[in-house]
Structures are given as C-alpha cells and as structure tokens.
Amino acid sequence: MRSKRGTARGKSTEYFPPIIHTPELFGGRELSKKLLGKKIRLAKAFNQNRRVPAWVIVKTMRRVVTHPKRRHWRRSTLEA
Template sequence: MGKKTVGVKRRLGKFLKQNRRAPIWVTIKTKREVVYSPKRRHWRSRKLKV
C-alpha cells in the first residue's frame, strides 16, 4: 500500500481494535464457553477488504 487515505486509516484502526482476545470477564461469565474472539485474525493469513 502506498499512501493511505483517511477512510482507509479509520477502517484499519477499527480492524486493529477488533483484533484482540476476548476479555477475561467474558470467559469467566460464560463459564469458558467463549474462549476466543471470532474476529481474531492473523495479518499474514487473512487479508482485509479495506
């Protein structure tokens, strides 16, 4: 990617925030049913449609 427009940067920032693990309190509250976040991804294995 060369120059990033403001819209692309905003979307990249949104995806960056989504790419975190599920909080510990969620795991505790659901009695370990929810262990990982479904929106987790690896930057090399899955490309974004930005």
C-alpha cells in the same frame, strides 16, 4: 571507519527490532500517505482484532474462550 564510543570492540549496544511490513493491508502496496478513510477502516479492523476479555471467560465459565472473527495479519487479507 568511525569508532563508537562506549561500546566494546566497536559493537553497538542498541537493539533495533525488525520492521514488519504488511503490504496486504494496503492493497498490495504501502502508501506513504494513506487516505483518511482507509486509515480509519484499518484502525477499526485493528481494534476489532482483539482477544476475548478475561471477565467474559470468567462470567461464562469458559463457555466462551475464543473469538470467532479473530484475524491473523499475515494469513488473511482485509477488504479495507
């Protein structure tokens, strides 16, 4: 086994966050090469899934605080 230089007791100091796969976004399977149209639709859905801006909440005196079309990536599916 190779020893790692600069680490204590052979433990790596690097942290790799887990990769989150969302196959439901891609029709049940992940494609290595996505079609351009599908990529554009996914990007549009990603951009639409934002919170209500803070200035809107301030301007409406908290009458508008939630986004009615918010979508959770795991709980709902896309028709992309």
